[in-house]
Amino acid sequence: MTSAFLEAAVEPADLPTRNPQASAEPALARDRNTPRLRPNGLPRAAMVQTVAALIWIPQAALLAFGVGTIASGGGGLAEVALPAAFVLALGVARAALDATGGRMAFRAARAELTRRRDIATTALAARSPLDVERPASGFAASLIAEQAETMVPYFARFLPARLKASTVPLVTLVCVFPISWVAAIILILAAPLIPIFMALIGWRAKAASEEMLAKSGGLNAFLLDRLRGLATIRALGAVDITAQRLRADAESLRRRTMAVLKIAFLSSAVLEFFAALGVAATAVYIGFSLLGSIDIGSWNGKLTLTQGLFILLLAPAFFEPLRELSAAWHDRASGQAAIDALDGLSHNGLVLPGWRNDQVGASDDFAAVPDIRIRDFSFRHAPAQSSVFKDFNLTVAAGEHVALLGPSGCGKTTLLSLIAGLAPHENGTIHIAGELMSDRSSAALRRRITWIGQRPHVFAGTMGSNITLGRPDVGADAIRCAIRKSHLQPVFETHGAALIGEGGAGLSGGEAMRLMLARAVVENQAGIILADEPTAHLDAETANDIARDLMLFAHGRTLVIATHDPVLAARMDRVIRLGAPEQELAG
Ligand SMILES: Nc1ncnc2c1ncn2[C@@H]1O[C@H](COP(=O)(O)OP(=O)(O)OP(=O)(O)O)[C@@H](O)[C@H]1O
Structure with missing residues (x-):
């Protein structure tokens, strides 16, 4: 009897489909709209956040122009006051748009979470009481109540970050290239390394998140089941063996969580490294150009202070969306794993007629x-x-x-x-x-x-x-x-x-x-x-x-x-x- 307490928890994802009557009913997820990858309202929110990020380009141009004017000795207070006022106004507009876009994305993400929870709970309620393959209560509860929350940062942060990362660097390049082709090439060379490494890390991150999710759901299911049967466990003297099993499961979950965190830290480190490398290389080139040591790379001879400063201000902004994307990368892994697991609740099984x-x-x-x-x-x-x-x-x-x-x-x-x-x-x-x-x-x-x-x-x-x-x-x-x-x-x-x-x-x-x-x-x-x-x-x-x-x-x-x-x-x-x-x- 005690061996039953040591058996591996059966995780719903591992269970085979059993009943021919089950497949007679199409999967519920398909019935209630195939899950949308992008929640309603999210593209608009991402667009607003992207526009906010792009505002930095005119701000940088005005800043560079102001500093250039002062450095050339031609700028009185009146001459720089107007650009400064514009920089301030653009800053306010940027902050407002960023906050609005963030709020819109969060709202859209929460609405999507509610929709998916609704589908999953309906699917669970639609399973026949005779279906022995129904997901364990603890697993389903943990997935719907707790783990599903990881979808919110995925929708609210990762998807807008992806749009920003695919737009802002391109626009920045378009602005840098007419001033200096060398600076543009430095940025072009540094940028692709980031998505390549992110994609490589991403495969492993999703697998690790799925493993963690399954383990955490399994632990919840095991806990709920054993808590319900505590009196039986105590009566049959199986307390120690159950505690051992619980400890082993908790340890396994800890290891899997650490694996996910390791990948998250690794992805941030990789990105920071390449971003820092790109900015540093651009700064070195601009510095030597302004000192007169390098006179290639710009279209009209030497770079001016205004041009150099403009490129220098844009270089970190070029990498910023990619850094944001990296920070949100593990949100994507855990969010997608939660979506897959939640969709899994809606599939197969013996369906309650009507x-x-x-x-x-x-x-x-x-x-x-x-x-x-x-x-x-x-x-x-x-x-x-x-x-x-x-x-x-x-x-x-x-x-x-x-x-x-x-x-x-x-x-x-x-x-x-x-x-x-x-x-x-x-x-x-x-x-x-x-x-x-x-x-x-x-x-x-x-x-x-x-x-x-x-x-x-x-x-x-x-x-x-x-x-x-x-x-x-x-x-x-x-x-x-x-x-x-x-x-x-x-x-x-x-x-x-x-x-x-x-x-x-x-x-x-x-x-x-x-x-x-x-x-x-x-x-x-x-x-x-x-x-x-x-x-x-x-x-x-x-x-x-x-x-x-x-x-x-x-x-x-x-x-x-x-x-x-x-x-x-x-x-x-x-x-x-x-x-x-x-x-x-x-x-
Ligand atoms: N949900 C289920 N999935 C698969 N097999 C089941 C399921 N429920 C019952 N069975 C099997 O179907 C058969 C009939 O079970 P059922 O519970 O209807 O018997 P019963 O006459 O009510 O028994 P009892 O008098 O002990 O309650 C049994 O062999 C049982 O193992």
Whole structure:
């Protein structure tokens, strides 16, 4: 058993696609617009920031002109005052444009992050509850909540920096070349080295970021899983071994984080080196030209002070966008890794039929009590697995109460799930109230069904919030009624507005089951109740009480119960025995 705690965490990206039904549904990402590489509004923001950077060119020209005029002795205060005022005005305009562009880029990046989070959460919600390949909760939570944030600097910093880096150096060169072709050549020679090295480093940076992301997600998934099972781990004496595994994972994550940081520092160092080399070479050439030691490289003989100064002021500005690009280079690596991982959440897997219509308002006709008709029905969980149902037939009349009885693993829960339209089936038909269960109808049909699960999840929160589950149409009266009908008053009086712990900590098994009953009771319009072993693990008296309350709630509704409890089964109108060979003949 302890070896299970040492097994490598299965990372969702590593999982193979399993189900043929999965590919029947196109990937959700493709459905909801193929993800845009550039968020809306970002090109405009990048343009504004680029214009801000280009303003330095006239500023440098005015500065060089002012200094040149003073140095030539011809400049009175009046002559330099105007260029100085322009330099100041351009400086203000530049700062304002830069700030505006930055804000626009940040806003666009955040909007894109929200959009992608929305796609990922919708995709997760669209996975069938029967899908065993659903990403681990900790992995998905860490990816959507935390790691997705790395997209913001990627969109807000890297993409505008890339536009600047491809525009500003070119325009600068166009300004330098007519003055000195040697200075232009120095800049041209220094510049390409930067993108070449950045690209080489970039390949490794993305791979390292992806590894770090997967490791961090895996660690989160492992942590969440083990925290949930802390009591089991402690009871079985596996605390030390779990702690060791956690330590090993944390150490591995540390190493991967350091690898990413190393690459980030390396990329900055490479760029700074080449940028410094380019500026230094330009300064040396201008210095010797002004001293008269070099007289080649300019078009009209010697360089003047104004021309030399102008080129000197432009040289750092030529490299500035490239330096910015380098600083944002690891943002690109981690941002793209997060985008890929987030898109990965939307791919493959077993899709919940009718997920698109799941949030649509209630179906129109709740008046009639529905019947259930299953014909020539076949289902298996995966192609490699044997069929759970083959040519299966079952009819449950409207208002009838039926128990599904059979050995463990014969498919009782699976059958309830399929009646609820939680997974697509291979062959055959299911009709609810005469309506065929299909991708189009299943969401509306699900709203006619209430489900009392075998392993109900109790959320950390108040009892009231656990009953409403955020459903806006469930008011205080409905909660009170549900508490009364499920005989939860004593528990409610004890707990009141106090919080129930995660997973139902603070509630007994029977109380948790009553809470599930209360959740079902508030779904007043549901004409079908599907209950999966509602009395399992309860003492005879509690089981009897819960069965009585369930029967009262089920009065005038269609009820299908999966159970091993012969006493509960005996209370039903009919018992259906599942399990070969009867399964194929049942109903
Ligand atoms: N999500 C799933 N993916 C793949 N196989 C599954 C899945 N759920 C159940 N199975 C398999 O399908 C078969 C039927 O399982 P099911 O849970 O329906 O049985 P059951 O009759 O409800 O069992 P129990 O009485 O123990 O709850 C079992 O062999 C089980 O291993």
